[in-house]
Amino acid sequence: MTTPEYDGAPLVALDVGTAKVAALAAVPHAAKGLRVVAAALASSRGMQKSAVVNMAAISRVIRRVVERTARSARQPIERVYVTFAGSKVHSQNNRAAVGVSRGVVDEDDIRRAEDSARAVTVPHNQEVVHVIRRGFWLDDKEVPWPLGMYGYRLEAEVHIVTAERTALLNLRRAVEEAGPEVSGFVLGGLAAGEAVLSQSERDMGVLVVDLGAGTTQIAVYARGEVWHTAVIPLGGNHISRDLAFGLNVPVEVAEQIKVEYGRALPSRQAQEEAPLNIRPFGAEEDLEVRPSDLALIIGPRVEEILSRVADEVAAARPPGVLAAGVVLTGGNAHLPGVRALASRVLGLPARVGQPEALPGLPERMRDPAFAATVGALKLAQLYEQAVGGPEAVWQVPPPRRWSQRLRAFLRGLLP
Template sequence: MSKDANLIVALDIGTTKVCAIVAEIKSPDEINVLGVGTHPSNGLKKGVVVNIDKTIESIKSAVAQAEDMSGCEIRSVYVGVAGGHVQGMSGHGMITLKSKEVTAPDVERAIESASAVMIPSDREVLHVIPQEYIVDGQSGIKDPVGIYGMKLETKVHIVTGQITAAQNLVKCVHSAGMDVSDIVLEQIASSEAVLSNDEKEIGVVLIDCGGGTCDVAIFYGGTIRCTENIPLGGDHIDRDISLGLSTPLSEARKIKEKYGSAYAENVPSDEIIQIESVGGRPPRKIIRKDLAMIIEPRMEEIFSMVRKAINRSGYKDLIPAGAVITGGSINIDGSQEIAEKVLGVPVRIGQPNSVGGLSDHTSNPLYATGVGLLLYGVKSGGEKMIKIKDENVMKKVIESMKNWFKEFF
C-alpha cells in the first residue's frame, strides 16, 4: 500500500484496550478495513492517561499488530479522547441596549458577557450554547432580535474541557512515532458509527459502556448538546464477580464474557455452568442465574446513574428517539432489557456496521469508537493536524477541542 492519502487509521485508547484500525478509503461512501490491532491498555484510569510509558507501549503493540495484518505503515492516526474531563456549567449575561431594539450584535455581546465566567486555568471554554433570552424581565424568549427593550439578558450552557487530558494523549501518540490526524471526542466518534442522522436530529441519548467508564452524550437538532461521564463499567462487574464467586479477576472477566447476563429474568433457574477454580482446585459448578444476580444490580446501578444524568441535563423531554447503547459491556446478554427497564425509554443496541472489509472484527459494539473515528476522519478530509514536529501542540489541541461542539459538518 503505497498511497498514504487513501489510508485512514483510527486509534481508540480506552481504559481496557487500545485498538488501531487501518482502512482504505475507496470513495467517500466506501471504506474498507484492512487491519485491526488490539492490545490491553495498561496506562489509563477512567479514560485518562495515568502512566505515559505504559500507554505508549500499549499503543505501539496495537499499531504493530494492525500494521502486520494490513501490510501498511501507520504514520498518522485519528485519536479518540474520553469525555470525562468535559464539563457543562450554567452562565448568565446581561447588557444594556444601545438602540432600544435588540440587534444581532447585541445578542452576541450578551452571549459574550455570559461566557466571561471564571474557569480554572487548565480548562478552556469549548462551546457556549444560548438557552434563553430575557428582555426587560420577560423570560423564555428564543429569538430576541427586533424586540424593543432597555436590557437584554441571556442564560447559557457553557462547555469546558481540560486541555491536559487531550495533550497527554497526543504526547503518547507522538512518542510512539506517529502524527495525530485529529483528536476527536469519543462520543462524537461513536455517534458516527452507531447513530443515524435522523436520531441525532430529533433527539437521542448515546450510552457507551466500556471497561472503566460509561460515557453518555445527548444529541439534538443534529449536534451534540451535552456529555456526562459515569465512572463505572465492565471492570466493576468483574470485581463484583470476583468477590461473589471467590475467583481471580481475570477468571471473573472470562466467566462474565462467556456466561454473563444482566437480566436474571431471562436466565432459566436450572441452568448449571462450570467455572475454573484457583490453586489447582477442581472446577466448580454454579447456577447461571446466580451469576446474573451478581451482574444485574451493577448494570442497574450504571443505568440509573445514566437516567439521573439525563434528568439533570435538561434534555429529558427532547430524546424521542430513546437510547442507543454501545461499547464492550453491552455484549452482556440482557443489556438492552435492563437498560429499557431502568431508563424507561426505547433502547436499541448500536452496532457499528457501515464499513466494509473485516466486518466480523468491527461489527462488535467494542469497536464503535474505533469505527466512528474512521468515519469521522473520512468526513473531515483526512488531514494531519498535529505533527510530531509541531512547536505549538497546545494551541492545536485547543483548536481541535473547540471543533467538537461546533455544528460539526
C-alpha cells in the same frame, strides 16, 4: 491498498481504551464515505478508568498497534486522531449574541457570534477539547443557517467539552512516544454516537451510552445536535471486580466468567441452565454456580451504572423527550439482559448499536465495542473538512459546505 481516486496518506483513528487499543486507517471513498484500508487491535495495558496510569506500558501497546496498522496500510503513520475519556470530563452549552454589523448576516458575524459563545472560563487544569455548533437564533427566531439573512441580533449556541489538561497531556505523550503525532482528540461517547446514530434519531432525541471497561460515556442529542456529554467513572472492570469478590476468584477468572456466562438479569430458563464449576481461593472443592446466580452480582452493578446515567440525563434537562430512546455501545452492551435493564432504569426504548459497516471494516470490528473506534474515524474526517481544523467549531452543516463551494467557485473566477 488505496482507492484509485485517492493518493494522500490515510486518516487514522486510534481508540485507546482501558480494555483494548484499536486503530483504523481509511481513505476517502467515492463521493464522501471512507474505506478502511488497515486495522489493528491489541489488549490494553497501563490504563485505568480510561486514563493513562502507566506511560511506558500503554505506549508499548500503542506502538505495536500503530506499527501493525502501518504495515497493512503499507504507509508510515505520521499522525492520528485519538479517543479520550477519563473521569474529569465536563460539558456545557453556551449561548452568546452579537449585533449584525451590516444589516445582513455575513460569515464574519457568524464567526464573532461563535467566538463569543465559545469564550467560557474553564476551571483550573481543564482544557477545551470540543466546541460543537448547536444552533443559531436571529432576532430570537431559530434559523438553521443565518448566512445572508436580514436581522439585528445574532445568537449562536455551542456545546463545549473540557477535559483534565494533564490527562490529555499524558495521553498525547503516550501516543507520541509510540511514534505518531496527535492531530486531535475525540471524546469517546461522541465518537460512539457518530458511528451508531441516524440523523432522524438525533432529530427526535436520543441517548448513547457506551459501556466500556473503565468508564461509561454518555452523549445526549436533542433537535439534531449534541445536547450533553459526560463520563461516569464506572465500567465493566467494576463488574468483573464485584464478581471476583463475590465468587472469591482472581479478577482475570471473573472477567472470563463474565464474558462467557455473565448476564444482567436472571434467565427465564434458569432451572435448565448447566451449572459452572468454579474453584474459589483456598477452597478444597469446586463450587457450583448457575449463570442466573451471576445476575445477582452483575445486575445491581449494571443497575447502579444505569441509574448514574439516568441522573446525569435528568440533570442535563434535554428539551422534549428522548423519543428515539437509548442506544447501548461498548463491550458491555453484549451482556444478556442489559438492554431490558437499560429500558427499565431509563424509562426509554433501548437497542444495541452496531457501528456503521464502513467498506473494508474487518468483521471483528463490526461489534458495539468498536463503535467509538469507527466513530472516531468519521469525526476525524469531519475535523479535516472543517475550516480551521480540530480547534474550530465543527459539525459542519451542509449550508457551510455550500458556502465553501461558493467560495471555491469565486476563487476560480479570479485570475
